[in-house]
Amino acid sequence: MKDIRDNARKLMQGFCRVCKVCDGRACAGEVPGMGGLGTAASFQNNVTALAAVKLNMRLLHGNSEPDTSTNVLGLDLDMPVMAAPIGGVSFNMGGKISEEEYTDAVVGGCKDSGVIGCTGDGVPPFIHEAGFKAIADADGRGIPFIKPWEGAELDEKLEKARATGCTCFGMDVDAAGLITLKQMGRPVAPKPVAELKALIAKVHSWNARFILKGVMTPDEARLAVEAGADGIVVSNHGGRVLDHTPGTAEVLPAVAAEAKGETAILVDGGVRTGTDVLKLIALGADAVLIGRPISVAAVGGLRTGVSTYLGTIKGQLKGAMVLTGCGSIADITGRVVF
Numbered sequence: 384m385k386d387i388r389d390n391a392r393k394l395m396q397g398f399c400r401v402c403k404v405c406d407g408r409a410c411a412g413e414v415p416g417m418g419g420l421g422t423a424a425s426f427q428n429n430v431t432a433l434a435a436v437k438l439n440m441r442l443l444h445g446n447s448e449p450d451t452s453t454n455v456l457g458l459d460l461d462m463p464v465m466a467a468p469i470g471g472v473s474f475n476m477g478g479k480i481s482e483e484e485y486t487d488a489v490v491g492g493c494k495d496s497g498v499i500g501c502t503g504d505g506v507p508p509f510i511h512e513a514g515f516k517a518i519a520d521a522d523g524r525g526i527p528f529i530k531p532w533e534g535a536e537l538d539e540k541l542e543k544a545r546a547t548g549c550t551c552f553g554m555d556v557d558a559a560g561l562i563t564l565k566q567m568g569r570p571v572a573p574k575p576v577a578e579l580k581a582l583i584a585k586v587h588s589w590n591a592r593f594i595l596k597g598v599m600t601p602d603e604a605r606l607a608v609e610a611g612a613d614g615i616v617v618s619n620h621g622g623r624v625l626d627h628t629p630g631t632a633e634v635l636p637a638v639a640a641e642a643k644g645e646t647a648i649l650v651d652g653g654v655r656t657g658t659d660v661l662k663l664i665a666l667g668a669d670a671v672l673i674g675r676p677i678s679v680a681a682v683g684g685l686r687t688g689v690s691t692y693l694g695t696i697k698g699q700l701k702g703a704m705v706l707t708g709c710g711s712i713a714d715i716t717g718r719v720v721f
């Protein structure tokens with residue numbers, strides 16, 4: 384990982400410092416770039432909220448070889464981890480690798496590691512095109528996230544995504560606040576429940592599942608369930624859309640209390656280690672998305688970089704499961720948290 388990170392630091396110069404701890408301090412306000420919006424309080428709150436979760440250590444058991452595998456949204460995963468959708472290599476990461484090389488690294492590296500990569504969307508069109516190509520190349524093993532476009536653009540993109548062979552579709556509805564899209568004059572908007580319902584019904588008619596990303600309150604989790612979402616991502620978009628939101632680990636327990644079992648609960652924001660993954664599962668998530676560290680691994684080491692990083696996460700998760708007495712993902716419950 385050291386070589387991969389050193390290489391990324393060179394290639395991402397001026398866009399990401401590849402800090403020892405990726406906590407949103409050095410890059411505050413750098414959007415476009417890899418930072419958080421404004422003061423970056425939302426990005427930093429993700430990291431501090433996770434750091435504040437303490438774990439109960441348990442050693443009097445026989446779980447020395449825990450099973451990290453799980454099934455979420457009909458997907459068999461070697462561990463409850465996915466790559467978060469991230470796009471815009473040229474204006475966010477420095478463009479030393481192409482968008483296609485990037486999405487191939489993320490989607491391919493995740494497939495190689497038995498998990499799944501999500502792809503992002505934006506302007507210009509090569510962002511989603513590169514993502515869709517990577518998913519098609521991975522025989523549909525990827526989740527395309529589409530922005531909450533207005534009108535025909537949304538339908539066209541959904542149809543194009545469908546052609547990749549994917550079984551799940553996502554929408555980052557919180558991108559309605561993205562300044563980068565506003566700067567480019569492209570309309571994205573919040574989605575009323577009725578509109579969402581129709582959209583999800585369409586995806587269901589294709590025998591596919593729908594994930595709504597950007598849920599931060601229990602009442603919106605309830606609305607997502609009512610609209611028919613198969614999964615939600617508790618996310619503040621890595622702190623890139625609204626300054627001063629709480630950290631996702633702070634809101635996750637209440638969201639899970641509202642909707643667990645009715646929709647798959649995914650979460651992202653500030654996840655850097657396998658121990659962070661364990662914490663979020665213990666707080667009620669079914670799976671966890673990792674953002675910036677996977678970008679760094681992809682730029683620094685392409686497909687191998689991503690699978691190497693995911694190997695590290697799996698090792699840490701297994702270690703944390705042993706030390707907290709969990710033999711399986713189902714064992715990771717609230718009793719793990721102090």
Ligand SMILES: Cc1cc2nc3c(=O)[nH]c(=O)nc-3n(C[C@H](O)[C@H](O)[C@H](O)COP(=O)(O)O)c2cc1C
Pocket residue numbers: 416417418429467468469470471475502503504505528554555596618619620621622623651652653654672673674675676
């Ligand atoms: C440079 C960058 C680009 C992003 N692009 C997208 C995108 O296209 N679609 C999306 O749903 N989320 C996007 N996100 C948000 C991530 O999916 C994710 O929510 C966030 O990065 C998680 O936080 P973390 O990076 O601290 O792990 C982006 C984030 C970053 C940093």
